[in-house]
Amino acid sequence: MSPTIGVVTFPGSLDDQDALRAVEVCGMTPKPLWHGSDSIEGVDAVILPGGFSYGDYLRCGAIARFSPVMDDIIRRAEQGMPLLGICNGFQVLCEAHLLPGALIRNDVRTFVCRDQLLRVETEDTVWTNAFTAGQEISIVLKNGEGNFQADPETVRRLEGENQVVFRYLQGNPNGSVNDIAGITNERGNVVGLMPHPEHNVEELTGPTLDGRGFFSSVSRFLERVGV
Numbered sequence: 001m002s003p004t005i006g007v008v009t010f011p012g013s014l015d016d017q018d019a020l021r022a023v024e025v026c027g028m029t030p031k032p033l034w035h036g037s038d039s040i041e042g043v044d045a046v047i048l049p050g051g052f053s054y055g056d057y058l059r060c061g062a063i064a065r066f067s068p069v070m071d072d073i074i075r076r077a078e079q080g081m082p083l084l085g086i087c088n089g090f091q092v093l094c095e096a097h098l099l100p101g102a103l104i105r106n107d108v109r110t111f112v113c114r115d116q117l118l119r120v121e122t123e124d125t126v127w128t129n130a131f132t133a134g135q136e137i138s139i140v141l142k143n144g145e146g147n148f149q150a151d152p153e154t155v156r157r158l159e160g161e162n163q164v165v166f167r168y169l170q171g172n173p174n175g176s177v178n179d180i181a182g183i184t185n186e187r188g189n190v191v192g193l194m195p196h197p198e199h200n201v202e203e204l205t206g207p208t209l210d211g212r213g214f215f216s217s218v219s220r221f222l223e224r225v226g227v
């Protein structure tokens with residue numbers, strides 16, 4: 001049986017359906033999860049999708065982080081369940097302190113939408129093991145608050161412990177420190193990034209299929225641990 005990947009819908013999520021579709025296109029079983037549920041029973045991994053949860057009020061992700069479903073997600077992620085936060089999902093992960101740092105307003109003070117070249121900095125995560133460190137991939141980027149910042153000690157730790165997963169190439173679109181586009185926790189099961197891999201999985205919409213690597217990575221990991 002193929003692994004089941006849950007995708008949470010918060011009020012204001014935008015890319016939840018695309019993430020569910022990407023899971024299916026990549027050969028796994030998608031399962032919609034509702035923000036108000038208090039259990040995520042039956043899923044092998046979770047994606048927090050992109051969008052504008054709670055209208056981005058207060059700060060992006062700051063309200064969604066307190067959704068009932070997050071308690072079970074946090075508990076299971078701390079036990080090693082694969083968890084991917086895409087854009088608004090990355091913002092939720094930082095607000096929930098599953099990942100360090102914060103996403104603040106783009107330095108250019110505008111919403112940025114473009115195909116973004118990235119370098120995969122580490123393949124040692126649940127979500128990047130199908131890539132090769134140093135590989136360059138192009139993934140859609142679209143956000144207003146994608147500027148990753150953390151205190152200098154945290155940035156040093158992320159860099160030193162190989163927890164920077166993706167870096168922007170050919171220009172930093174938002175002012176993120178050290179061109180950081182995505183990070184992981186120490187264990188490598190929780191990954192957050194601003195670009196949207198779920199939008200790069202189909203020939204029809206292209207322009208690359210580089211997003212598939214995220215899904216084949218988690219699939220390969222789950223197979224390895226016997227799910």
Ligand SMILES: N[C@@H](CCC(=O)O)C(=O)O
Pocket residue numbers: 049050051052053056060086087088089142143144145146
């Ligand atoms: N609401 C967030 C994320 C957008 C998205 O996830 O696509 C922002 O504008 O920064």
